[in-house]
Amino acid sequence: MSIDKFFGAKVKRKCLLKSLSENHNSIVLTEGKNIIGRSRETQIADAFCSKNQLNLDVDLDECCVNIFVNGANASGLNGFMIENGKNVKAVHGDIIEVLYGKYNYKIDFEPPPDTSKSKDSSIKDTLNSEAISNFWECIDNNDLVVYTSSYSVPSEKVAGYDLDWTIVKTKSGNVFPKDTNDWEIMLPEIPKKLKLLVQDGFKICIFTNQSGIGKGNFPLEDFKKKIEAVQNRLNIPLQVFIATGRGIFRKPLPGMWNYLQDHKNGGVEISKERSFYVGDAAGRPETKLPVKRKRDHSCVDRLFAFNIGVSFFTPEEHFQGKKKFEWVAPEYNPKTKIDSSNLYEPKTTQVPSENCEIIIMVGLPGSGKSTFSNEYLEPAGYKIINADILGNVQKCLYECEESIKLKKSCAIDNTNIDLESRKKFINLARKYDVDCRCFIMNTSFAHIKHNLVFRVLTDKDHSKINEMILNAMKKKFVEPSLTEGFKEIVKVNIVDGIIKDPEQQNLYNMYLTEK
Structure with a gap:
């Protein structure tokens, strides 16, 4: 029950879709069902966008919008793809993409909803009350190290992420961190996005290659401190898989994902259709226009997603709703067969x-x-x-x-x-x-x-x-x-x-x- 209903107050509230582009109008949504798509009102003329692309069911009391995708092409919410026939819930401040990666609108309730009970605390309220404490374990002579934080519980939906240059980057600007404290959150959208995914029932997992630990270049104990500090900063339950060697656990090989499924998800079968993986090593070439960026150092994250069979996104696509970058496929495709x-x-x-x-x-x-x-x-x-x-x-x-x-x-x-x-x-x-x-x-x-x-x-x-x-x-x-x-x-x-x-x-x- 909302705080307005609890005290019996009747708040006159309205809901706006505020366009994040100067080329499109903001839209006033009414209580109940609203159809959004290709129309004069939205000024969207894209043939890939259906006239009935989205059904937005607005609840002004609860300050939420239930989104149903009618169109043949996918839409998006906060950088996450929503396919035809799917139904998701959005709240104040979320970003709706009428077509996935395009035509972004921010949900804005006026006045905004009550936030006296923070979402951070509500996350833990909805999780398993028998959650374990933070726990570290080493597998196969430290070739794999696993961290499970408090309140991390099994789920059929896994939101997987790389660590460096996906969740965190260096404060120093160096490619590799100079010490344990040389890190900061990569993008400002990350904490909120991850909290929303937890509330939606996703298990947040990080899969990171750290061969420097196996070579003795970086102490494992120092890296453990970094992981715990990142988890505390994000304030969400995490499970982290760290490959320290060059065997089956190292991405793009599927060893870390397989270990999650076989040993660290409480026997719950992971739905690959409902899971995804995000990483910066995506095989993107160097670009100069419209934005200058260096080429990716490898394609390991994209190939990891291919190997385990889940959807892949770059951090910019997933967290910021930016368009997909071109990428260069590896010279050898193991799927190719010769008769x-x-x-x-x-x-x-x-x-x-x-x-x-x-x-x-x-x-x-x-x-x-x-x-x-x-x-x-x-x-x-x-x-x-x-x-x-x-x-x-x-x-x-x-x-x-x-x-x-x-x-x-x-x-x-x-x-x-x-x-x-x-x-x-x-x-x-x-x-x-x-x-x-x-x-x-x-x-x-x-x-x-x-x-x-x-x-x-x-x-x-x-x-x-x-x-x-x-x-x-x-x-x-x-x-x-x-x-x-x-x-x-x-x-x-x-x-x-x-x-x-x-x-x-x-x-x-x-x-x-x-x-």
């Missing part, structure tokens, strides 16, 4: 060959040479020769020669990225007058990096290849040529269906790198 009929280029390639031969595989680590050799060449009768298994190239040459003497074809499953490494085996083919073909993996560098991350995640025997070494090998690479002595050069595509385990295939289909 087995496109395994070889040219398609007329014969495996096995009619004659005894040496196949020299060519490709950087992670390009798929061993997978292809084991899946296609070995079953076709080829002996697979690999320096990682034998120990050195000399042993590979010996095994290759022994195989040719026995009239058995073989495949050299090494990187063979330069002329010198290939020449030794080509000379051996000439010595015994057998054919020598080159099979080069047609795998992009971005795809290779994806494969290397997948390999480390799924096979503990594989050590991580330093990116500096990988880049050096890329520079050393020399494109194979028929003039080297090859009978044929065949490009090999990695095709769908090689990964047999469904869980591993699901992981492979996700974005695994940060750019």
Whole structure:
């Protein structure tokens, strides 16, 4: 019950939609139902906006507006998307977007509602009375650290956020904070927005990569103090997931989200359709007009949202209702599939060959040479020769020669990225007058990096290849040529269906790198 009703006072009140643009009129709303959309009254002429876009049901006593979206295209409230058929409640000071991200109006009750009981205190009144106290826990040798504040309760609706440059920024202006206290709230709209989401039943979760903690560059205890200070400043219940290493918990991998669902949401199934994620690492390019901004350092936040299957917004879109920025998609899309009929280029390639031969595989680590050799060449009768298994190239040459003497074809499953490494085996083919073909993996560098991350995640025997070494090998690479002595050069595509385990295939289909 409102305070006006409690004391029996009859307050003459009106409700306005105050346009935040000089190009559109403010609108007086009457008690009960109001239809807002494309019309002379609103001066909205956008064809994407229905004439009956919004049904606004105004309650002057309670100072609230129930919003129902009639239009085919989404509307918005405080930067949050409202789709067709959805019904939400708005209050004094909220921002309605007649079309999502466009035509912004502020709800203004005159006189304003009574605020003797603050919304901050009402949040806790509506939450579980058995809420736990602030709690820290470490998982998998501190690879994941989780903070659960008082009054954080399970929900099927999760509002997920990155931390740095999304919820907070540095006071100093530095990219990285200089100490525990070098932070401030990123945008003035953030506290109110988060409080409204809590009141609407959302669980607020932060997912942040902090590899500096794992490397020892920043003490975990200091970071804990920062998180608690941020939570106290926002004055809302929070659950924070901190990835300190570079394994499955690090974004864009879904480990933190999966841990929330499996262990930290009280058994409540999260609705991905009703949840979302907000972050600044969105893959946006540098812009000069209309506003100058640097390009995003990565695409990790957007890819994290893609991997877990929820809607994604940048902080400006979500908190301020700004239009969506263009972004640059990663070079490699793991959803792209290559049919087995496109395994070889040219398609007329014969495996096995009619004659005894040496196949020299060519490709950087992670390009798929061993997978292809084991899946296609070995079953076709080829002996697979690999320096990682034998120990050195000399042993590979010996095994290759022994195989040719026995009239058995073989495949050299090494990187063979330069002329010198290939020449030794080509000379051996000439010595015994057998054919020598080159099979080069047609795998992009971005795809290779994806494969290397997948390999480390799924096979503990594989050590991580330093990116500096990988880049050096890329520079050393020399494109194979028929003039080297090859009978044929065949490009090999990695095709769908090689990964047999469904869980591993699901992981492979996700974005695994940060750019």
